[in-house]
Each structure stands twice: as structure tokens, then as C-alpha cells.
Amino acid sequence: MVQPTSSTPPGNEGLTCYEKKQAFNPLVSYLHTTRYKHLIRLFTKLAAQAPSRTLRVVDIGCAHAKAFQVLNSRFNITYIGIDQDEALSGIARARYSAHPNFKIITGSIADHYGEFQNTDVILALETLEHIPENLVVRIIEQVALARPAAFMCSVPNEVGPVILVKNIGSLLTGYMRHKEYTWAETLHAALFNLDKVETHGTGHKGFDWRWLAQTIRHNMRISQIHTNPFDWLPKTFSLSIIFICLRKP
Incomplete structure (x- = not known):
């Protein structure tokens, strides 16, 4: 307690x-x-x-x-x-x-x-x-x-290029936030192509x-x-x- x-x-x-x-x-x-x-x-x-x-x-x-x-x-x-x-x-x-x-x-x-x-x-x-x-x-x-x-x-x-910075930085530092995404989804989100990213639910991905x-x-x-x-x-x-x-x- x-x-x-x-x-x-x-x-x-x-x-x-x-x-x-x-x-x-x-x-x-x-x-x-x-x-x-x-x-x-x-x-x-x-x-x-x-x-x-x-x-x-x-x-x-x-x-x-x-x-x-x-x-x-x-x-x-x-x-x-x-x-x-x-x-x-x-x-x-x-x-x-x-x-x-x-x-x-x-x-x-x-x-x-x-x-x-x-x-x-x-x-x-x-x-x-x-x-x-x-x-x-x-x-x-x-x-x-x-x-x-x-x-x-x-x-x-x-969404946008910053998602590359965030997810690559996460990988390099062991922060783990990048694991919510596939690397293909990271690239598509960075290119503003959210139609290729899983629809947003209640996490970060797709928001x-x-x-x-x-x-x-x-x-x-x-x-x-x-x-x-x-x-x-x-x-x-x-x-x-x-x-x-x-x-x-």
C-alpha cells in the first residue's frame, strides 16, 4: 500500500x-x-x-x-x-x-x-x-x-520529420518508445503519409x-x-x- x-x-x-x-x-x-x-x-x-x-x-x-x-x-x-x-x-x-x-x-x-x-x-x-x-x-x-x-x-x-528524430533517438538511447511503431510506419509518419500508419487508437502512433x-x-x-x-x-x-x-x- x-x-x-x-x-x-x-x-x-x-x-x-x-x-x-x-x-x-x-x-x-x-x-x-x-x-x-x-x-x-x-x-x-x-x-x-x-x-x-x-x-x-x-x-x-x-x-x-x-x-x-x-x-x-x-x-x-x-x-x-x-x-x-x-x-x-x-x-x-x-x-x-x-x-x-x-x-x-x-x-x-x-x-x-x-x-x-x-x-x-x-x-x-x-x-x-x-x-x-x-x-x-x-x-x-x-x-x-x-x-x-x-x-x-x-x-x-x-507526424512529420520529427518522428524520425524521436524514434531513432529512442532506439539509440534504449527509451523504447519506437517499439510502438514498425520502421515502415515511422518512415510513412515522417512523410505525412498517415494512410500507411495504423489508425490512431489510444496510443501515440497515428496521432x-x-x-x-x-x-x-x-x-x-x-x-x-x-x-x-x-x-x-x-x-x-x-x-x-x-x-x-x-x-x-
């Missing part, structure tokens, strides 16, 4: 498999911090607009609730994390449930759209690529209806961030699109794509 701890995650011996993958080596660890830098900038801006306000956050696919750890030490928030993985949500509960501003829900987001109401920020960090696309459309629609002050999501880039961008645009105004690890990178060579939507005044 995982025992409750402070808001600081344990050392490497207490990390989940998910966390160990993100900390596989210094480069991988650094690349996974980019979205949190943008998250902190977003909350800094929102907090400055109303310094005394408690920001209500809903985190879709929160996993072990890393976003709560990042935000809680810096901002005045209440946090609701939603994840259908019982093991990950259980770890988040064990780590942070002692905090009165923390709540975790184990279940499908499709059953908890009501949590979006009166929310300041809705997050979906490295989540939407793991949800069937027909459900992603409904999620985006429900976020738009709730009209939060901000919606932020990040997804991996699995097309451009489809997600268009879905978001149909429902909300995209204020910023960030690339990883640097904003000057063309999207074709970005390892992941980060969307931030701000509510119109």
Missing part, C-alpha cells in the same frame, strides 16, 4: 513507471518539463489579474497529479484531478489527499463534465492522445461550453495534432501554440505541441 506523503514526490525509488519513463535520462526529463514552464507562466498571468482569487483547476487525465505539485507551491488554487487509471489516481490520492484544496476522482471524464462548471482553468496535459478521438471531440465541446478563463492542453507530435488543433478552433479561440523544446522551432520539428486558449473578455 502506498502511504501518504508530503506534497513533494518521493525519490526515484518511489516513482511510478510513468514517472520513471519521463525521467529516463536528463534529456527526456528536460523535454517533459516544457509544458510545466508554460503552465506556470499561464497561472502567473491569471493570478496577477486577481491576486486574491482562488483559481479552480480541473485536470483531465491527471495521472499522479504532477500539475498539483507544480501549482500548489506557487499559487492559490483548488484542484480536481480526474483519471480513470485506479493505480495512478490512487498514488495521487496517497500523496496529496492531506491537502484540503486537493480532490481526485477515479473515472472517465465523460461521466464528470459537471466538474467543468465554474472552473477557472481546465488542463489536459499529455492526455488527449490517449482518449478515443470521438470522445475528444465531446470533451472539447464541453470545455467550450463551460467557458473557463483558460484551457491548456499538450500532445505529442507524431495527428493538426486534427486536434482544428477541433479546438471550431469551439474556442487558440491564443497561443507553443513548440517543444523551443518556441522558435517550426511545428514540423517540435517534439510536442502545447495549446493555450483564453476566454474572450
Whole structure:
């Protein structure tokens, strides 16, 4: 049984498999911090607009609730994390449930759209690529209806030349992400020929961030699109794509 701890995650011996993958080596660890830098900038801006306000956050696919750890030490928030993985949500509960501003829900987001109401920020960090696309459309629609002050999501880039960099780099470093693909699929994805790649399900392979961008645009105004690890990178060579939507005044 995982025992409750402070808001600081344990050392490497207490990390989940998910966390160990993100900390596989210094480069991988650094690349996974980019979205949190943008998250902190977003909350800094929102907090400055109303310094005394408690920001209500809903985190879709929160996993072990890393976003709560990042935000809680810096901002005045209440946090609701939603994840259908019982093991990950259980770890988040064990780590942070002692905090009165923390709540975790184990279940499908499709059953908890009501949590979006009166929310300041809705997050979906490295989540939407793991949800069937027909459900992603409904999620985006429900976020738009709730009209939060901000919606932020990040997804991996699995199409274009960057997929060669990612999968060859994975092979050379032993990271193993390339094993989701055949090498023929890697080549076809790099050439934007997704018709030759297995149809996207709930993994990385076959995911097309451009489809997600268009879905978001149909429902909300995209204020910023960030690339990883640097904003000057063309999207074709970005390892992941980060969307931030701000509510119109």
C-alpha cells in the first residue's frame, strides 16, 4: 500500500513507471518539463489579474497529479484531478489527499463534465492522445461550453520529420518508445503519409495534432501554440505541441 506523503514526490525509488519513463535520462526529463514552464507562466498571468482569487483547476487525465505539485507551491488554487487509471489516481490520492484544496476522482471524464462548471482553468496535459478521438471531440465541446478563463492542453507530435528524430533517438538511447511503431510506419509518419500508419487508437502512433488543433478552433479561440523544446522551432520539428486558449473578455 502506498502511504501518504508530503506534497513533494518521493525519490526515484518511489516513482511510478510513468514517472520513471519521463525521467529516463536528463534529456527526456528536460523535454517533459516544457509544458510545466508554460503552465506556470499561464497561472502567473491569471493570478496577477486577481491576486486574491482562488483559481479552480480541473485536470483531465491527471495521472499522479504532477500539475498539483507544480501549482500548489506557487499559487492559490483548488484542484480536481480526474483519471480513470485506479493505480495512478490512487498514488495521487496517497500523496496529496492531506491537502484540503486537493480532490481526485477515479473515472472517465465523460461521466464528470459537471466538474467543468465554474472552473477557472481546465488542463489536459499529455492526455488527449490517449482518449478515443470521438470522445475528444465531446470533451472539447464541453470545455467550450463551460467557458473557463483558460484551457491548456499538450500532445505529442507524431507526424512529420520529427518522428524520425524521436524514434531513432529512442532506439539509440534504449527509451523504447519506437517499439510502438514498425520502421515502415515511422518512415510513412515522417512523410505525412498517415494512410500507411495504423489508425490512431489510444496510443501515440497515428496521432495527428493538426486534427486536434482544428477541433479546438471550431469551439474556442487558440491564443497561443507553443513548440517543444523551443518556441522558435517550426511545428514540423517540435517534439510536442502545447495549446493555450483564453476566454474572450
